Amino acid sequence: MKRVKTIDLTPGMILSEDVYSYDRSVMILPKGSVLSDKSITRLAFYSVLHVLVEDEQVGLNQQHAEPSYSERLRATPEFQKFQKEFEGDAEQFKDKINDVVKHNKPLDVESMITPVYTLIDQSSGPSNVFDMLHSLRQYDDATYVHCINVALICSCLAKWMRLSEADTLVATQAGLLHDIGKLLIPGEIISKPAKLTEDEYHIVQTHPRQGYEIIKDLSIDTRIKNAVLMHHERCDGSGYPFGITADRIDPVAKIVAIADVYDATTSARVYRGPQCPFVAIGLFENEGLQKYDTRAIMTFLSNVVNTYLLNRVRLNNGIEGEIVFINPDRLARPTIKAGSSYVDLAQNPDLYIEAII
Ligand SMILES: [Fe+2]
Ligand SMILES: [Fe+2]
Numbered sequence: 001m002k003r004v005k006t007i008d009l010t011p012g013m014i015l016s017e018d019v020y021s022y023d024r025s026v027m028i029l030p031k032g033s034v035l036s037d038k039s040i041t042r043l044a045f046y047s048v049l050h051v052l053v054e055d056e057q058v059g060l061n062q063q064h065a066e067p068s069y070s071e072r073l074r075a076t077p078e079f080q081k082f083q084k085e086f087e088g089d090a091e092q093f094k095d096k097i098n099d100v101v102k103h104n105k106p107l108d109v110e111s112m113i114t115p116v117y118t119l120i121d122q123s124s125g126p127s128n129v130f131d132m133l134h135s136l137r138q139y140d141d142a143t144y145v146h147c148i149n150v151a152l153i154c155s156c157l158a159k160w161m162r163l164s165e166a167d168t169l170v171a172t173q174a175g176l177l178h179d180i181g182k183l184l185i186p187g188e189i190i191s192k193p194a195k196l197t198e199d200e201y202h203i204v205q206t207h208p209r210q211g212y213e214i215i216k217d218l219s220i221d222t223r224i225k226n227a228v229l230m231h232h233e234r235c236d237g238s239g240y241p242f243g244i245t246a247d248r249i250d251p252v253a254k255i256v257a258i259a260d261v262y263d264a265t266t267s268a269r270v271y272r273g274p275q276c277p278f279v280a281i282g283l284f285e286n287e288g289l290q291k292y293d294t295r296a297i298m299t300f301l302s303n304v305v306n307t308y309l310l311n312r313v314r315l316n317n318g319i320e321g322e323i324v325f326i327n328p329d330r331l332a333r334p335t336i337k338a339g340s341s342y343v344d345l346a347q348n349p350d351l352y353i354e355a356i357i
Contacts, residue, residue, distance in 0.1 A: 005050045009040045016052040019043065034058050041355055049193070073131055082122060082132045086148065089115040093176070094144040100214065101183045107218050109173050116151045116172060129156055130277075130307050133266075143182050143190065146263055151175035153259035160303045161255075161296060171255045173220070174227035178256045181211025181228065205240055208232055226250035231257050234291040246293065254293040258300050277304060278313070278353035282332035305331045308356060316354045319343065 001016045015033045028048065029039055035053075043051065073079050096112055099105035120129060129152050154175030158168035182190060185207055189200045196204065212229040230253035233239035235246035239257075246254075265280040281301055289297050305326050313336065314320045321338030332352070333345035345351055 001052055001054060003050050004053050006040065006043050006048050009035055009043070009051070009053070010057075011036050011040070012057040014054040014057060016054050019048060019051055021048075078122075079132060082119065085115070085119055085122065086132075089119065090144050090148055093148060097144070097147075097180065097183065101180065107215065107220070109177070109220050109224070112176060113151075113169070113173050116148060116155070116176060119148075120152065120155055129153075130304065133263075143179055146267065147176050147179055149263045149267070150178060150256065150259045153263055154255055156303075157255055157259060157296065157300050160299050167252075170221050170223050171227075171252050174224045174231075174252045174256050175259055177211070177215065177224060178228055178231045178260060179207060179211065180214055181207035181209065184210045184214075205232075208241055223250055223252040227253040227256045229253075231260055233257070235293060236288070236290050238291060251293070254296055258292055258296055262300070262304075276353060276355050277308065278332050278356075281305060282352065285330070285332050301331045302326075302328070305334070309334075312357050313353045314355045314357050315343070315345075315351050317351060320357060 004013070013035045015029055015031055015035065018031050019028045021028060028042060033039060074083075092115065093112060096108070100107045133149055133152060151172050152175075155168060155172040158171040163171065182204075185204055189196065189203055192200065208229050208231065212225060215225055215228060218225075227250060229241075230244070230249050233242065233244050233249045233253060234257070235249065235254070237243050237245040261284070262280055265275055265283055266277055281304060284292075284297065284301060309323055309326060312320060312322050315336065319336075319338050321336040321343065323334045324337045324342070325335035327333060327335070327344075327346050330346040334353075336343045336345065336353075343351065345353070
């Protein structure tokens with residue numbers, strides 16, 4: 001028997017214990033279960049950090065022969081090029097940002113943003129950027145990668161909102177720099193492999209102010225500085241550091257806020273695996289759309305959802321089907337065609353989309 005992190009589990013491993021949700025209200029998988037891609041996703045979904053498994057594992061012949069949607073995408077030359085460029089850009093960005101934060105070198109936003117634009121130009125439109133990002137999810141969740149993701153998402157959202165080219169550039173730059181203050185937070189807190197204590201959380205919450213201090217005297221667009229300071233503010237006043245409301249939050253900070261939450265929810269975190277985009281959209285819908293700028297959030301969610309129209313998905317009851325109709329009032333709950341029957345998720349509150357396959 002050995003203890004294995006959920007992110008390191010592979011199909012065919014056998015559970016040596018019953019696994020429950022954190023509050024023990026749900027039995028996620030019983031002892032003796034042979035793990036599959038599906039059940040590993042389920043463990044990640046319930047934020048299970050690690051499980052006990054047997055030393056022996058069954059042959060992999062029970063795995064699905066069909067490659068999943070993201071496996072197929074990852075095999076394309078276009079994706080492989082994107083991945084290579086993305087990883088190179090993340091490294092470069094890391095060096096440049098460290099020069100600014102730790103060695104007081106001047107910040108050259110123009111040269112930082114160029115690789116991000118190259119990435120955008122290479123993919124055929126915003127939907128493609130989202131597909132690529134979702135398939136990169138398993139690789140890394142460091143602050144640097146998160147910043148590039150947020151920059152890419154900001155650029156898509158700005159385009160969907162039909163902002164001018166100049167404003168789109170500002171939103172993209174703001175996305176790239178929004179978490180610059182996190183580089184001054186102790187690494188052991190940022191990458192702690194568990195939920196943060198209250199004290200640690202308060203330390204993390206200082207990053208917008210610390211980031212603002214780093215860039216406040218630089219000759220860059222004021223909206224970028226505002227976005228660094230205000231990207232955790234929420235339109236209903238529930239955010240931080242000031243708890244200000246919609247009328248006082250910079251519009252660029254409102255765009256970054258959406259891109260930031262979306263990326264944080266759909267990326268793998270040290271304490272849980274990546275979440276399906278529909279889970280993220282559902283979280284936005286449940287958490288309260290009033291926290292976000294109405295035009296920005298509606299534009300964002302409807303475009304993201306439309307990216308997945310006609311994709312195959314798996315529901316939490318194991319049924320697989322195709323998204324055939326998006327309900328504009330319940331974006332996370334489209335209608336699925338499974339074989340010859342239709343499942344309207346808006347009418348089935350117990351069901352949800354667990355994964356895109
Ligand atoms: Fe942040
Ligand atoms: Fe962030």
